[in-house]
Amino acid sequence: MASISFNLKFSPTTAGAAPVSTTAVMSFLPRNPSLSLFCLNSASFHHAPESHTFATRIYQTPVICSSTLRRRPEYIPSHISDPAYVRVFDTTLRDGEQSPGATMTSKEKLDIARELAKLGVDIIEAGFPAASKDDLEAVKMIAAEVGKDVDGEGYVPVICGLARCNKNDINAAWEAVKHAKRPRIHTFIATSEIHMQYKLKKSRDEVIETARTMVRYARSLGCQDVEFSPEDAGRSDREFLYQILGEVIVAGATTLNIPDTVGYTLPSEFGQLIADIKSNTPGIENVIISTHCQNDLGLSTANTIGGVCAGARQVEVTINGIGERAGNASLEEVVMALKCRGEQLLGGLYTGIRTQYIVMASKMVAEYTGLHVQPHKAIVGANAFAHESGIHQDGMLKHKGTYEIIAPEDIGLFRSNESGLVLGKLSGRHALKTRLLELGYDIDGKELDNIFCRFKTVAERKKPQVVWSLGDMQVTCGTLGLSTATIKLIDTNKEEHIACSVGNGPLDSAYKAIDLIVKVPVTLLEYSMSAVTEGIDAIATTRVLIRGEENHTATHALTGETIHRTFSGTGAGMDIVVSSVRAYISALNKLLGFEMPSGPKNHVEESQVSV
Ligand code: KIV
Numbered sequence: 001m002a003s004i005s006f007n008l009k010f011s012p013t014t015a016g017a018a019p020v021s022t023t024a025v026m027s028f029l030p031r032n033p034s035l036s037l038f039c040l041n042s043a044s045f046h047h048a049p050e051s052h053t054f055a056t057r058i059y060q061t062p063v064i065c066s067s068t069l070r071r072r073p074e075y076i077p078s079h080i081s082d083p084a085y086v087r088v089f090d091t092t093l094r095d096g097e098q099s100p101g102a103t104m105t106s107k108e109k110l111d112i113a114r115e116l117a118k119l120g121v122d123i124i125e126a127g128f129p130a131a132s133k134d135d136l137e138a139v140k141m142i143a144a145e146v147g148k149d150v151d152g153e154g155y156v157p158v159i160c161g162l163a164r165c166n167k168n169d170i171n172a173a174w175e176a177v178k179h180a181k182r183p184r185i186h187t188f189i190a191t192s193e194i195h196m197q198y199k200l201k202k203s204r205d206e207v208i209e210t211a212r213t214m215v216r217y218a219r220s221l222g223c224q225d226v227e228f229s230p231e232d233a234g235r236s237d238r239e240f241l242y243q244i245l246g247e248v249i250v251a252g253a254t255t256l257n258i259p260d261t262v263g264y265t266l267p268s269e270f271g272q273l274i275a276d277i278k279s280n281t282p283g284i285e286n287v288i289i290s291t292h293c294q295n296d297l298g299l300s301t302a303n304t305i306g307g308v309c310a311g312a313r314q315v316e317v318t319i320n321g322i323g324e325r326a327g328n329a330s331l332e333e334v335v336m337a338l339k340c341r342g343e344q345l346l347g348g349l350y351t352g353i354r355t356q357y358i359v360m361a362s363k364m365v366a367e368y369t370g371l372h373v374q375p376h377k378a379i380v381g382a383n384a385f386a387h388e389s390g391i392h393q394d395g396m397l398k399h400k401g402t403y404e405i406i407a408p409e410d411i412g413l414f415r416s417n418e419s420g421l422v423l424g425k426l427s428g429r430h431a432l433k434t435r436l437l438e439l440g441y442d443i444d445g446k447e448l449d450n451i452f453c454r455f456k457t458v459a460e461r462k463k464p465q466v467v468w469s470l471g472d473m474q475v476t477c478g479t480l481g482l483s484t485a486t487i488k489l490i491d492t493n494k495e496e497h498i499a500c501s502v503g504n505g506p507l508d509s510a511y512k513a514i515d516l517i518v519k520v521p522v523t524l525l526e527y528s529m530s531a532v533t534e535g536i537d538a539i540a541t542t543r544v545l546i547r548g549e550e551n552h553t554a555t556h557a558l559t560g561e562t563i564h565r566t567f568s569g570t571g572a573g574m575d576i577v578v579s580s581v582r583a584y585i586s587a588l589n590k591l592l593g594f595e596m597p598s599g600p601k602n603h604v605e606e607s608q609v610s611v
Contacts, residue, residue, distance in 0.1 A: 139176035147180025234260035263296030271306030290314035390428030
């Protein structure tokens, strides 16, 4: 008998125990039609209400998060009419793309740029046009499409191209962005001693001269919006910074971006740097100060907020915090920190971000770059709104504000289970009672004690029952004909069942062959794969989410709504088709286990060879 190792992936906080409920972290459904991109079947997704206001629902007191409904000030490159407004400059498509392995196609970049515009970012840094012809074309396309699409309120993002301080780069950047309604050139040169000496091999005077000449050159092309960055400002000499920044202001720079290029500074130190620049740079009152904080010490969000508190009014950020090395400040963290605490602690600072699109943008970026978000990542991690321990669950049931400072809907996350509870071995009676009520059972007293006892026994089990395990499989595919799969599954009586199927590719044929044996109609809702090791012999992990078409529903006690249960499964293997088959069988086993609360029924019919 072939053995199969299931890579069971439950809620990471359950420490190996199987959750009883499938309404774990997967019970959040991003409400946006375009998400169907990432789902093989998006029937259960609903449309997000289209809203052009900048604030959505936030918990009332005692939840801390609050926000004010304000309009975005009119765009003027070097000036913001409202001193509390913070511009969001998204560099997912430029610095984010510099993450190892995150290369995106032009079409993917265009999709992301559209999503960023939906999110309401003020500036999209669309790429580095001098880097390659492809980059130039991608930025051009984004400028021509997203950069011209003015909405009913007059909003259109600025489209920005990065350029080193030389004519060739600046010409390419201008060529790429000039057709946008609001084009910007962002030019940079390093100012720290270590960069000037070893990388540029230029003296301070030469660096100042280059910066001044190139900013003037960018303006001379007709670009009214020029950003200048002294690269590695975090490690640059202060007096030198004041001098070069003063010179580029005279040359026509409209935004001065202060990069902590190697993520070296601490929050108070970066805040002081911004404050010092604000106090000592001649002409600074005529331009916007910006932050660009890398995350090498995990401080990028804190440093960005420190910079804003000290007077910066543009933040350079990326979706999911992706970027060179350890990444950048993440848009969702910075924006939600300002939204949550801006009113109360930061003098009313606010952004123009439509936060209800955050989850969508995060999913799209993760999907296109292949850089998956860690489950415990702030704001967009799968566990960011999941509550597992009994004490927390009890608090959540009494008032959501006890353990949530943001309403999940505010970032576009809608739970299918209202309380957001993950039932596991740490859950208490209160959580179980509530979940039962949601399912239509109002149970108390001895009966509840009895169910709680049985629930704990199941929750503490490490693995669900294995109804089907993979025996062998063979798949042929290629360009010459239809893909064919032969699958051998083993049932609980150790009998073998073999089926063959053709399909549109190796996975389709393998899953169809499994369906012929298992004979339980399901819909594949999600499929994702990631490599957990490097190289050609990498181990791939696959995760699938399925929904049973029959008998997998429950009625919500309060709303009377029918809830469709979903089941996830994971598999691992060096062969990606084997890994995918394992994931599918793992999900099917959970679904079959759900049908059989008192242990698996005999789902296995007579031994068969079906084709
Ligand atoms: O990290 C950095 O210094 C940069 C600049 C080009 C802004 O990415």
